[in-house]
Amino acid sequence: MRTLATRRSRRFRLTAGAVTLAAAGALAVGVPAAQAGTGNGNGQGNGNGNSRPGPALDLQILAINDLHGALEPPEGSNGQVTHRHEDGTTEQLAAGGVEYLATGLRDARKGNQRSVTVAAGDLVGATPLLSGLFHDEPTIEALNKLGMDVAGVGNHEFDEGWEELQRLQDGGCHPVDGCYADDRTFEGSDFPYLAANVVREDSGEPILAPYSVQNIKGVKVGFIGVTLEGTANIVTQDGIEGLEFLDEAETINRYTAELESQGVNAIVALIHEGGYPADPAYNADCDAGADGISGPIVEIAGAIDSNVDALITGHTHQPYVCTIPDPDGNDRLVTSAASNGRLFTELNMRYDPRTKDIVRTSVEGTNRVVDRDQKPARDLTRLIDYWNELAAPVxxxxxxxxxxxxxxxxxxxxxxxxxxxxxxxxxxxxxxxxxxxxxxxxxxxxxxxxxxxxxxxxxxxxxxxxxxxxxxxxxxxxxxxxxxxxxxxxxxxxxxxxxxxxxxxxxxxxxxxxxxxxxxxxxxxxxxxxxxxxxxxxxxxxxxxxxxxxxxxxxxxxxxxxxxxxxxxxxxxxxxxxxxxxxxxxxxxxxxxxxxxxxxxxxxxx
Missing domain, CATH: 3.90.780.10 (5'-Nucleotidase, C-terminal domain)
Known part of the structure; x- marks a missing residue:
């Protein structure tokens, strides 16, 4: 079982090749069962033997999206989620703060031998004072402590340009502001950022790795990361000069084929584009009724290769755990954990060693509240205190x-x-x-x-x-x-x-x-x-x-x-x-x- 102390600093090449890492579990305290979201175990076999699985292994995926550097508990509506009771009434629950997110994730990993933590973009950018003052270095350091294993890019990762995004991954002092303390150098992310559909116009090559194969105690899962195709229309043009943003589904399908050619059949897409559930409650049944979810992700999901086992999404800041039919007409799980670290999504599934694939019918998802009544993680508290002291003069x-x-x-x-x-x-x-x-x-x-x-x-x-x-x-x-x-x-x-x-x-x-x-x-x-x-x-x-x-x-x-x-x-x-x-x-x-x-x-x- 990996703990934070055993994590080693890693650097990642800016190539189209895969990045392979090891991932396992961690420790901490939990989210009350009463705050669990909707579990969906829908779906059918994807043609790779999933309809007749053999002896399978348990696999857990924990996911966040649109953190936006919300290290301290966000205030007002940005720090609340809507909980729907069985009688139909709702209440607002206070949620969020990385001290509590760390606790929730560590608790969720307990007892799970094979667990991986991922994100679907906008982890940085449009951030509060504490992170934004320091070009989001505090958020990257917090994500390292949270045990992040792999993250797709979102549009806000390009707020300061793609070269700054590269620095956040590789480390080093800011090119203008320098280092913020004489005795401390920013080391960058311990996880790879994925940008499969963000390519150089002159070569067509991705600016960062398009996918990462996570080897989770013998279970190999390929994660493909994309941002919305329209990113170029919503970010500063100077920061993306010479870049092109490709179609989300077409890009995922291309790299799905590449992963399968390498013998990686278990594939999950990290997509920074999303939808709008009919019911805004995080624990609503998204599949209830004909209008469960709308928005761009519906069309995108319908065009993504059926061999992709689940879609973890973001961008719309909405909470949902839905099923959307794949091109073969079989249900496939699509999730989003709202924003600002108020929720995280827990996906549980079975992996068949014979087919080297996820058993689609076993995939279940639950959005869990980042409850502020739980004990905060001390290492994250110390990190926040450190950056707050530096922020005071600003x-x-x-x-x-x-x-x-x-x-x-x-x-x-x-x-x-x-x-x-x-x-x-x-x-x-x-x-x-x-x-x-x-x-x-x-x-x-x-x-x-x-x-x-x-x-x-x-x-x-x-x-x-x-x-x-x-x-x-x-x-x-x-x-x-x-x-x-x-x-x-x-x-x-x-x-x-x-x-x-x-x-x-x-x-x-x-x-x-x-x-x-x-x-x-x-x-x-x-x-x-x-x-x-x-x-x-x-x-x-x-x-x-x-x-x-x-x-x-x-x-x-x-x-x-x-x-x-x-x-x-x-x-x-x-x-x-x-x-x-x-x-x-x-x-x-x-x-x-x-x-x-x-x-x-x-x-x-x-």
């Missing part, structure tokens, strides 16, 4: 200047100055990304504090520090762009005061240029006076498509805004706190501090 760095208090929700009005400021910052970021955008909307609950003029430390009156900004926006959401029609935009505004928000309206904070009247004497959706809704002085056109910036929470339909989840052509931008800091730096100085917005974009009639 937290006090100035990011802008204000001439007065800029009030948040404490303003006591439906529209408040800080909400407008954040929306303006997000619109500016959207325009920077795409050259043009129409508007931005910010949820009021995402503004957690005011920006206060009076100094709270030694920085001086009117100085906004990074730590103060982070207190305003602590959730590490990303700024997402999406397209909606004018009619959908009007519906979004109506959802502020209707449906689940009828009793307690949630008034979205608008960017400059969007104006309308809110008539509180009316009821329901009629409180939005439709003929007063203007964008830059012009009426909203029902059929016109508008490009809108919102945070990732709203983009998923959060806070009772399901219409935003229907947006098309999505693009993921930077962390929302980074966006706010960049805006303040660009629009204020000690000699020209920023005044509070007038908060006059919404006319409120009593």
């Amino acid at each position: 937290a006090n760095a100035p990011i802008g200047y204000i001439s007065e208090d800029i009030r948040g929700r404490g303003a006591g009005t439906p529209e408040f100055p800080l909400g407008d400021l954040i929306a303006d910052a997000q619109l500016a970021h959207a325009i920077e990304l795409e050259g043009t955008a129409d508007l931005a909307l910010m949820n009021p609950g995402g503004v957690r504090a005011d920006l206060v003029y009076a100094a709270s430390g030694d920085e001086g009156d009117g100085v906004v520090t990074y730590g103060e900004g982070f207190t305003v926006q602590p959730f590490s959401n990303t700024v997402n762009l999406l397209s909606i029609t004018g009619e959908q935009l009007l519906q979004v505004l109506r959802e502020q005061v209707s449906g689940p928000n009828a009793a307690t309206p949630k008034i979205l904070q608008p960017s400059e240029g969007l104006t309308y009247t809110l008539d509180l004497s009316r009821s329901g959706a009629d409180r939005i006076v439709a003929d007063t809704v203007l964008l830059n002085g012009e009426p909203i056109e029902a059929e016109r498509v508008y490009r809108v910036a919102v945070n990732s929470f709203l983009a998923g339909g959060g806070d009772g805004f399901p219409t935003l989840a229907e947006g098309t052509d999505p693009r993921v931008g930077n962390d929302d706190m980074r966006v706010l800091a960049d805006y303040l730096l660009a629009h204020s100085s000690a000699d020209a501090p920023l005044a509070a917005p007038a908060a006059d974009r919404i006319t409120v009639l009593p």
Whole structure:
């Protein structure tokens, strides 16, 4: 049984060849059985003898996705999962934090002789202060301690360019910032990153290994890693110059054939693309009803070679354990563990030594909550404490200047100055990304504090520090762009005061240029006076498509805004706190501090 102490530092060649590692179990404390998700043992033989298995060996795969450097327990909705009770009622459970994730994974490995831990992308990028300040070195070190064996890349692995991704794997000081301590050198990942469908335009060769064959006490399993084909449309172009992102299914099929030619028949795909379950509860039965899951993964799964035994997915930040038919019409397990380390997926299956393949009908999956009531892993606690000490000086760095208090929700009005400021910052970021955008909307609950003029430390009156900004926006959401029609935009505004928000309206904070009247004497959706809704002085056109910036929470339909989840052509931008800091730096100085917005974009009639 391998423990953390026996892990050795490994470096991985940037070739198209396979990377072979050994994997086994580890130790720790567990997740309550009451929080287990849906187990699915569906599926049929895949033509490699699975329909008539011989004496089989137990195999466990533990999976995460979209960690986004959430080392400390995430706050707000980013640190909760929805649990559905047998009577149909739901409750929100606090979840996440790598100290607890380590404990949960180590406990899950107990008693399992053959266990491997994998990930489906976006482990870094769009990360909180603690990791992002240090170019995500803290997250890589945490993943090493978690016992990560292999990870596919996601779009956010390219946030700082593919050469920086290569450094995170190989180690070494940052090329600009250097090492963060004189007595400590970043050693890189103890696991390989896989990028099968990310190739150089000039040669067609993958920039990193396309697959890894894990030898798990005599059981050989091939893992193929891909990111979404549309990655090039949602990352900074400078960082991917000269790269091409290929079709997910076609790439997986190519390397499936290559693995089989090497005698590796047990194959699992790590895909940074996902779907949307009909029920958002992590323990919902995803296969119940005709609309169990939708989204890009459905078409991708239907095109992936039937000899691939399971699909571990990500990107949509959704929890699900579903079955989707393979090209032969047989059910195949498709999983996702939400985001921010709130869940991990446990897959259990049988491996037939005679066919050297996974018995498809034995594959079961369960999403497990990363419960904060369990004992935190001390080695991860020490790691977090170390990086927090280094981060302290940065937290006090100035990011802008204000001439007065800029009030948040404490303003006591439906529209408040800080909400407008954040929306303006997000619109500016959207325009920077795409050259043009129409508007931005910010949820009021995402503004957690005011920006206060009076100094709270030694920085001086009117100085906004990074730590103060982070207190305003602590959730590490990303700024997402999406397209909606004018009619959908009007519906979004109506959802502020209707449906689940009828009793307690949630008034979205608008960017400059969007104006309308809110008539509180009316009821329901009629409180939005439709003929007063203007964008830059012009009426909203029902059929016109508008490009809108919102945070990732709203983009998923959060806070009772399901219409935003229907947006098309999505693009993921930077962390929302980074966006706010960049805006303040660009629009204020000690000699020209920023005044509070007038908060006059919404006319409120009593």
